[in-house]
Amino acid sequence: MSRVWALFKSHPYISNVLGYTTLFATADLIQQSMMGKAQDQGTVHKLDQVRQDTPNTSIEGFTMAGEAKPDNDSKISHSEGNIKAFPVHDPQLHSIDWAQTARVALVGFCFHANFNYHWLRGLERMFPGGGTRTVSLKVFLDQLFAAPLTISAFYIGLSTLEGAEDPLEDWRNKFWSSYKTGVVYWSTMQAVNFSLIPPVARTVFVGGVALGWTVFLCHFKQQKSECLS
Numbered sequence: 001m002s003r004v005w006a007l008f009k010s011h012p013y014i015s016n017v018l019g020y021t022t023l024f025a026t027a028d029l030i031q032q033s034m035m036g037k038a039q040d041q042g043t044v045h046k047l048d049q050v051r052q053d054t055p056n057t058s059i060e061g062f063t064m065a066g067e068a069k070p071d072n073d074s075k076i077s078h079s080e081g082n083i084k085a086f087p088v089h090d091p092q093l094h095s096i097d098w099a100q101t102a103r104v105a106l107v108g109f110c111f112h113a114n115f116n117y118h119w120l121r122g123l124e125r126m127f128p129g130g131g132t133r134t135v136s137l138k139v140f141l142d143q144l145f146a147a148p149l150t151i152s153a154f155y156i157g158l159s160t161l162e163g164a165e166d167p168l169e170d171w172r173n174k175f176w177s178s179y180k181t182g183v184v185y186w187s188t189m190q191a192v193n194f195s196l197i198p199p200v201a202r203t204v205f206v207g208g209v210a211l212g213w214t215v216f217l218c219h220f221k222q223q224k225s226e227c228l229s
Contacts, residue, residue: 027214031214032100104214120199
């Protein structure tokens, strides 16, 4: 721990930016793992329902995790000879999308990590100290200026890297809900940050706190816009 602290003191910029970026990318990996497990459970539940509802049905082409796929067709053959389409569950479908994680890391490194490092240093220089009034002012300014910028950069930056036809679509549909949720969460976390964390480590602290927040944003971004209205 003493070596880590010495590294932060001797190389604050590199330590904070790389630490923040690592945590930012880790959040996407956590989100993808959580989504994959949820889809796996849903698929198994659906298969169980089919087996219960159609006792005389033979299921072909449905691959459970750890089982071999018998053929390339995904179907259900009924005793009368009727064939109904049924989705194939392939474990590879839920493997980690490293390209997505790389995009999240790139946005985190190019904007969020650098912005938070300089923003937090600037706030401390303008309003030094950890008194109640000073901390409240810094939290207010953080939510007034930094929060809208970082949320906007997340949605617009990822949409641009994904090659979306309209990079502003996700931002228009999801910014306000994200911002309202973040005000409560980040006001509390930044109050702790400005009160208890030494300025030299505040960016990486934000990165740690942002781990859970970025999981939420990554999950929220994957949701279809029509499901959010």
